[in-house]
Amino acid sequence: MEHALSAAELLNAWEQARALSPTDGALSLLALAEPEKTREQLAQLSIGRRDAGLLKLRERIFGSRMTARSNCPACGQPMEMSFTVAEVQAAPAPATAEPFTANFGAHEIKFRLPNHSDLAALVPGDDLAVQKRRLIQRCVLDAKRGGHPLAPDELPGELINALSERMSELDPQGDVQLALSCPQCSHRWHAPLDVASYVWSEIETWAVRLLRDVHQLASAYGWREADILAISSWRRQAYLEMIEP
Ligand SMILES: [Zn+2]
Structure with missing residues (x-):
């Protein structure tokens, strides 16, 4: 059974993780919830599992x-x-084991899903398209075109996009999109929800x-x-309200 996390435990975890980036901080919080896993094991979980x-x-x-x-x-x-946790929880991904193999035209690609370590290895200021390519390249374990080996930096752009889509299908929780509509001008769009940053900033505010x-x-x-x-x-709040201003 899960033990209830105390305020002191959470506060300690937050204090220890403060110097880290928001996503690394979030991983420290996850370590609190899953103490049976090492930090290394948590960093190897796919983004969706994390x-x-x-x-x-x-x-x-x-x-x-x-x-x-x-x-x-x-x-x-x-x-x-405003939304609920259930609304942004994806159905569990099919329990297929990594690595995956997929064919795109003449290309045959063996790949794994991106994990926390892959995200941490990206250079924050880089162009998004560059980051996406680096991320996919890290996850490609073997690539062939017409039976001939292909180096990671030889992967064509369309293949990078197709692989990225396939990874989202295999790990849907790693790519949460909020469907939004503006009350002012009725514009509709989708915005990604970065769960790790969201949870970290919430803990920080708390x-x-x-x-x-x-x-x-x-x-x-x-x-x-x-x-x-x-x-x-609840009792802390009650006592706070009794303090004379
Ligand atoms: Zn608008």
Whole structure:
């Protein structure tokens, strides 16, 4: 049975992961939820498997309601959308084992799914098309055209796109798209949801608020940090409201 994560445990995990990038921070949180796996094993999970674990963890901590902000690309209207964890949970991918083999015209490609380490190896400022090519190249284990071996940097652009689509089909949780429509101008579009960054920024907001609450309660009542963290968040709020302004 999953044990309930305490505020102190989460706060410690957040503190230890603070210096990392948001996605590496999110992996540290996942380690908290899946202690039987090493960090190395977690980094080898496909993006979809990683994000499925993060969504489950997120639901355990904050419940199922999620919100995100975006600006309409057509008219610039800022909007806030609300959805549930279940709405962004993909059906589990078919339980086929890696590596996969696929034929695209004369090409025969053996590949695996992108994982956390692959994403971490990308250069953040690079052009998106360049990043996509690098990511796919890392995941191609063997490529042949008409039976002749092909080096990773010889893969044509259409093949990169076809492989990327095939990977999304095989790992749907790794590519969550929110269907959005603007209340102002009725423009409709899809925006990707980066689950790891989303969960990390939520934990960060929660942790900073919690530290402030601890400070206020400790100042007002003289309680120790450990005792304040040990009471429920509902009781912390109740005591905060009783503090004279
Ligand atoms: Zn609009």
